[in-house]
Amino acid sequence: MALSPSRTVAELNELRELTGDENGAQRVAWTETWATARKWLDKKLSELPVEKTCDAAGNQWFTLPGESEQALLIGGHIDSVPNGGWLDGALNVMAGVEVLRRIAEEGTPPVTVRLVNWADEEGARFGRSLFGSSAAAGSMDDHDELRQRRDADGVSLPEAIARFDVDLDTALEARSELENAAAYLELHIEQGPVLESLELPLGVVLGTFGVERHQVTFRGQAAHAGSTPMDKRRDALAGAAKLELELREIALRTGDGAVCTMGGVVTRPGIVTSVVETAECLLDQRHLEATKLAEMLSNAEAASRRFAEEEDIEVSWERIWQIEPILFDEALIELADEAVREVAGRSHRLPSGPLHDAAEIARAEVPTVMLFVQSLRGLSHTKLEDTDEAHLELSVQALDRLADKAIARVGSA
Amino acid sequence: MALSPSRTVAELNELRELTGDENGAQRVAWTETWATARKWLDKKLSELPVEKTCDAAGNQWFTLPGESEQALLIGGHIDSVPNGGWLDGALNVMAGVEVLRRIAEEGTPPVTVRLVNWADEEGARFGRSLFGSSAAAGSMDDHDELRQRRDADGVSLPEAIARFDVDLDTALEARSELENAAAYLELHIEQGPVLESLELPLGVVLGTFGVERHQVTFRGQAAHAGSTPMDKRRDALAGAAKLELELREIALRTGDGAVCTMGGVVTRPGIVTSVVETAECLLDQRHLEATKLAEMLSNAEAASRRFAEEEDIEVSWERIWQIEPILFDEALIELADEAVREVAGRSHRLPSGPLHDAAEIARAEVPTVMLFVQSLRGLSHTKLEDTDEAHLELSVQALDRLADKAIARVGSA
Secondary structure, eight states: OOOOHHHHHHHHHHHHHHHEETTEEOOOTTSHHHHHHHHHHHHHTTTSSOEEEEOTTSOEEEEEOOSEEEEEEEEEOOOOOTTBOSSTTHHHHHHHHHHHHHHHHTOSOSEEEEEEEOSOSSOTTTSOOSHHHHHHHTOOOOHHHHHHOBOTTSOBHHHHHHTTTOOTTTGGGGGGGGTTEEEEEEEEEOOSSHHHHHTOSEEEEEEEOEEEEEEEEEEOBOOBTTTSOGGGOBOHHHHHHHHHHHHHHHHHHHOTTOEEEEEEEEEESOOTTBOOSEEEEEEEEEESSHHHHHHHHHHHHHHHHHHHHHHTOEEEEEEEEEEOOEEOOHHHHHHHHHHHHHHHSOOOEEEESSOOHHHHHHHTTOOEEEEEEOOGGGOOSSTTOOOOHHHHHHHHHHHHHHHHHHHHHHHHO | OOOOHHHHHHHHHHHHHHHEETTEEOOOTTSHHHHHHHHHHHHHTTTSSOEEEEOTTSOEEEEEOOSEEEEEEEEEOOOOOTTBOSSTTHHHHHHHHHHHHHHHHTOSOSEEEEEEEOSOSSOTTTSOOSHHHHHHHTOOOOHHHHHHOBOTTSOBHHHHHHTTTOOTTTGGGGGGGGTTEEEEEEEEEOOSSHHHHHTOSEEEEEEEOEEEEEEEEEEOBOOBTTTSOGGGOBOHHHHHHHHHHHHHHHHHHHOTTOEEEEEEEEEESOOTTBOOSEEEEEEEEEESSHHHHHHHHHHHHHHHHHHHHHHTOEEEEEEEEEEOOEEOOHHHHHHHHHHHHHHHSOOOEEEESSOOHHHHHHHTTOOEEEEEEOOGGGOOSSTTOOOOHHHHHHHHHHHHHHHHHHHHHHHHO
16 A cells, blocks of 8 residues: 555545535634544554554654654644644645655554644634643743633633643653654645745645744824925834834845834824824844844834934833744754655745744754645635645655654664 | 903913813813813803894804994804814904903994804814804815714714704805904914014914815835845935935025925835835925925926936825915005004014914905914913913004004995
């Protein structure tokens, strides 16, 4: 029985029928539909000689014992956002299933191979993404805060996860799952436009961006739009406008995939007869290198102060959130590049803007790499999310090649 | 009995005590407090030999018959916005009272002199400003729409005005009041920062700005802030930012008091993780010359289209409101300049951003001019609205001088 990438596509369609509706995928973690998807996955693996376990954080493990306890992990997440796409997370899991089948068919592998279906990557119901992988990585903290979280219907997170035998008090016991982990692989749709614009089916992910998120508030003076001459104005919106345009220059000057976004502006009083008194701007800056990210932030701060001075207004910064860049393993990146070239001719290395379970595993110092497959129109988290079937099949082949190379590497270490 | 400008200040303080509270003036038109102010005004004039009438639009007239039926009108409005200032409108009326006293004291004037207290200049309760003056000018229209208007408590405009014996069906009969009008004078606080910045107490108003108001909507494409490279973005906010900055250049290039304002921007989806898909901008452009106003609008439209092309986004314009510029009478502007120079040494000519009852009277082709007195910090429509007492007294003197000059001019015509 050889690898059958077309079976992966068929199974993804089967899962879509089982757990989606006319609005898209509905496999929100800790719901009945998610439970249905997990049972369906379990059944898909019932004919393989794998041990099935569920860890203390709700992650599903399928372990094919090898000659060594050293383990290659292949991961994904079968949960989705509400009205989500058919591929985000599920592709990773089902491609892993197919690779596991091929390896099992060939007999006992030299190293242990484990497929993991991470619990609640999306955080759609309780706003806590990467739940299962952060527990396994040991980076999940602030349990008191998590205990307070409730969904839109008022159900608490502890109540919801208890129905799946998960308890915040013991969730971190999932850390033991990574004890013998020697490498971690994850395939994912790109969720961006880069591979499509390069007309490439596949790419290798260098790591996940570090992120700096701030609210930047410019404060000027409300004044009558009719009776205040242009040279008497202290227009907060002018500061915001200059920063919006300068942010793009900062990203371009920094290069190496840098992105800076002003995602929104709220103007007050925000009426047609008044100069804007305050403009609250949402800023998001991302880079794969910590020093360049810090430099971008510092440049944006300096620019905002310069603009405030030019406009005789004030500016203040408040951090909303930040995370450091997480770099994937250089040796595995090389192997992934080889695998992609073998199945698709050309490869491309790119950073990941969105976070993934792989970032948590890399933070736990397990050598990690991801493969991206092209997304059509860069869309995800919508039923319009899609990828060419031919590219999906190529992605299963590339993951399979990469798994073989990683097994060889782990086995020889 | 000579002119007593300090009495005007004392009477304005008396009115403030009678009809204001800790939040400011409460003389909203068609309310009990407004009725109280009108009765108080009526009593202030009880010792003068004036005919007191109320026209079909609720305007209060105080007529001092002269040797000729040709009439000089002096106008103001005693109504205020809720939590308003003590001077906006009331100064005009009370300065007019003082001038009328002085003229009456001197015996029968060569021309008839009439003080008018316009009804509902502010439109604070039903959103219809310049109610009484537009009825007298004959420009009030769309009665069907006015009939539907209701205040915040659900009371209809017809109900509210009926309590003051005003009926929309007959309100335009107020037009007859302007039949013999040969000149119209109005004193007002500037409500802007120009005179204060020039350290001048008084100025002469050239006319009221023409106004073009539009909603300008830029439409790009929402895209993930992390996974969308800078060169793949179609950022609607970039169009808005460029237009905000260019608008100021357009106003400066046009000159002659031109003002352009982006009063607000609404961004959608407006979240930190997405490039802005739509940016809805509120634009207000004003100029005293119709051709320059049209040129500014056309320049802004052209700029917005250029920016849309540069950013690969779309732009659309929707007119919210417009009014043509209204120019005051050149001969009266000369006389007003003389009057201001006589009492304050220096004069300054400036346009009015806000509309005033005077604009309605000028549209009705009655030769019209306004005087502005300095506003502290440009504030109005707030209890913080204020003017130096010395400047208030100068403004009463200037109005008095101007009235004399206008009487001489009307009498000799």
